[in-house]
Amino acid sequence: MAVSELDPNQSLDAYWMPFSHNRYFKQDAAHRSNRMLAKAEGSYYWTTEGNRLYDALSGLWCCGLGHRHPRLVEAVKRQLDVLDYATAFQMGTPAVFHLAERIAEQAPAGFEHVFFCNSGSEAVDTALKMALAYHRARGEAHRTRFIGREKGYHGVGFGGISVGGMVANRKMFAAGMLQGVDHLPHTHNLKEMAFSRGEPQWGLHLVEELERLVALHDASTIAAVIVEPMQGSAGVIVPPAGYLKRLREICSKHGILLIFDEVITAFGRMGKPFAAQHYGVSPDLITFAKGVNNGLVPMGGVLATRNMYDTFMAGPAHLVEFFHGYTYSGHALAVAAAHATLDVLADEQIYPRVESLAGVLEECVHSLKGEANIVDIRNCQLAAAVELAPLDGKPGLRALRVFEEALKRGVLFRFTGDIIAMGPTFISSPDELAQMTDVLRQSIHAAG
Numbered sequence: 001m002a003v004s005e006l007d008p009n010q011s012l013d014a015y016w017m018p019f020s021h022n023r024y025f026k027q028d029a030a031h032r033s034n035r036m037l038a039k040a041e042g043s044y045y046w047t048t049e050g051n052r053l054y055d056a057l058s059g060l061w062c063c064g065l066g067h068r069h070p071r072l073v074e075a076v077k078r079q080l081d082v083l084d085y086a087t088a089f090q091m092g093t094p095a096v097f098h099l100a101e102r103i104a105e106q107a108p109a110g111f112e113h114v115f116f117c118n119s120g121s122e123a124v125d126t127a128l129k130m131a132l133a134y135h136r137a138r139g140e141a142h143r144t145r146f147i148g149r150e151k152g153y154h155g156v157g158f159g160g161i162s163v164g165g166m167v168a169n170r171k172m173f174a175a176g177m178l179q180g181v182d183h184l185p186h187t188h189n190l191k192e193m194a195f196s197r198g199e200p201q202w203g204l205h206l207v208e209e210l211e212r213l214v215a216l217h218d219a220s221t222i223a224a225v226i227v228e229p230m231q232g233s234a235g236v237i238v239p240p241a242g243y244l245k246r247l248r249e250i251c252s253k254h255g256i257l258l259i260f261d262e263v264i265t266a267f268g269r270m271g272k273p274f275a276a277q278h279y280g281v282s283p284d285l286i287t288f289a290k291g292v293n294n295g296l297v298p299m300g301g302v303l304a305t306r307n308m309y310d311t312f313m314a315g316p317a318h319l320v321e322f323f324h325g326y327t328y329s330g331h332a333l334a335v336a337a338a339h340a341t342l343d344v345l346a347d348e349q350i351y352p353r354v355e356s357l358a359g360v361l362e363e364c365v366h367s368l369k370g371e372a373n374i375v376d377i378r379n380c381q382l383a384a385a386v387e388l389a390p391l392d393g394k395p396g397l398r399a400l401r402v403f404e405e406a407l408k409r410g411v412l413f414r415f416t417g418d419i420i421a422m423g424p425t426f427i428s429s430p431d432e433l434a435q436m437t438d439v440l441r442q443s444i445h446a447a448g
């Protein structure tokens with residue numbers, strides 16, 4: 001396959017890479033030679049040197065249908081011939097109204113409204129603001145506290161890092177945090193639940209910490225609890241059996257809104273449109289992004305219940321009901337890609353396919369149990385993680401080595417700390433999952 005060339009004289013200095021070790025990447029051509037992407041198709045990338053890489057994380061959890069799906073590409077090209085950008089405020093397009101309706105139809109019962117934005121981070125900020133404004137509209141403006149969870153990831157807006165619980169993402173910006181945020185304890189405990197398949201049987205008791213926080217602050221001060229149904233970015237930390245159901249019960253008892261951040265889990269990864277359906281637990285707000293249009297054009301959104309929407313609509317009729325929105329909310333190209341994505345999800349029967357691939361992935365990753373230096377293996381539908389013991393006492397070093405060894409062997413994994421994460425494309429074959437697992441095994445051996 002033809003690939004675009006890397007000009008050897010191209011300076012790498014100007015581009016400040018996101019969530020990346022810039023100096024390491026830029027200092028040594030040997031490190032980056034395999035890390036310049038030029039082309040993608042289906043479950044594979046090609047580097048500028050022409051090496052093929054199996055994309056073990058579907059982009060960053062967003063390209064489940066594979067790269068450059070012909071129907072998505074076609075839909076965006078067709079849209080470009082008609083309308084590029086449609087001004088978003090006080091105006092709309094038929095396609096964006098229709099898209100909201102289609103998304104709401106797939107959501108758990110009661111979710112009837114969709115607010116669009118452009119990323120997961122924006123979706124989280126939107127949901128937090130909706131929660132505050134909702135309570136205010138109902139005469140409960142004193143409900144201002146948020147409760148997140150340790151190891152939670154909710155993007156990089158100030159709202160998201162405040163309710164998020166990944167220490168590295170927070171500590172550089174401590175002074176800018178939202179006030180009045182608490183965190184539930186995480187449920188990641190290698191002593192108690194290492195090598196669980198699917199939902200761990202240990203850890204349900206930790207949800208009762210919410211009662212402690214409610215007693216401490218008084219329910220009347222708490223606006224919402226926000227959690228990822230499955231903690232993806234922290235390394236596929238799966239909720240203990242019964243955890244989300246109990247969380248729902250406690251929130252309902254105290255009039256606290258429950259927000260599911262489904263930026264990773266929505267639109268395929270869980271074998272259902274939403275993790276809420278997989279777990280049989282219905283929150284009050286759902287954020288989504290990534291999978292909604294397969295990462296083709298940035299898009300995110302928030303699903304709200306009829307009750308929430310009606311509360312806003314009950315205000316003075318001449319006023320904007322929710323003073324919030326983005327220039328690119330419901331961008332015409334993103335909307336076109338999302339319609340095509342929903343078509344493909346249905347026509348290619350992706351949800352049942354993911355359900356069956358999930359069993360294959362579970363068998364594959366747990367076959368690594370017993371290999372040296374693996375301290376945990378976790379899986380949740382079409383997501384999995386292998387946690388490694390740190391090398392020479394340096395956190396993250398072993399996973400970095402494994403990542404590089406895997407690149408040499410044609411697989412692109414994501415690593416975070418000492419965790420190797422996998423979120424294969426929905427179109428992967430069982431053979432590809434087996435090969436990915438073999439490469440991981442070899443790479444762990446080679447990393448020493």
Ligand code: PMP
Binds near residue numbers: 118119228261262264
């Ligand atoms: N929430 C969750 C649960 C996520 O996984 C992510 C991204 N991985 C985000 C929010 C932020 O999304 P974005 O990077 O599109 O802002």
